[in-house]
Amino acid sequence: MAFKFEKLKVWQKALDLADEIDNMTKAFPKEEVYVLTSQAKRAADSISMNIAEGSTGQSNPEFKRFLGYALRSDIEVVNCLHLAIRRKYIKEEIFQKHYKSCGEILVMISALIKSLN
Template identity: 35%
Template sequence: MHRFKDLEIWKKSRLFCSEIYSITSKFPESEKFGLVNQLRRASVSIPSNIAEGSSRNSNKDFTRFLQIAIGSAYEIETQLLIASDLKFINQQEVISLLKNLESIIKMISKFKSTLK
């Protein structure tokens, strides 16, 4: 069992979640139940799955939850690109968020490879 609060991947993904909440607060009200909801749920999913997986008794189970977190990250990437296409966020914001997201994905992948 791992202490999720000590994991850098959990800390970084939690901060990223706050960034997503901040950026989506500027989206049009009409997107409250669309992209805003999707982005927020997927961003919450990353640290949540890391935390839940850390409580499992085997590395195999933890690895499965880390894979789900990575899936949520790719979901966010797609949604950010769509939000950019729709002009809900500017190019600089997208680049910054995607850079942070890529870093999180790499960290999770590297950590996941140590569990095998």
């Protein structure tokens, strides 16, 4: 049995981003484990979770509300990336890779919201 959200490319891309952020944060210093590491991972996980939760058995307005949460979580990941590069936990190429993914997810979520109007 397939759930509606499993067919959404944006959900699949959000899962990929969550895995990438999880791998990225493994190299962060130990003192960040309960701060930036945790925040970045929770924000990245929240994108796909909100897409999934909002898509199943919800009205379009309710789905849009959850997509708004997913969008804000995506932007939160971007802020975590900025903090990580400023603190020299990641290199520019890693920042750019994940920044690009966040931008693509933002566009996809925005398009999905628009399609529900």
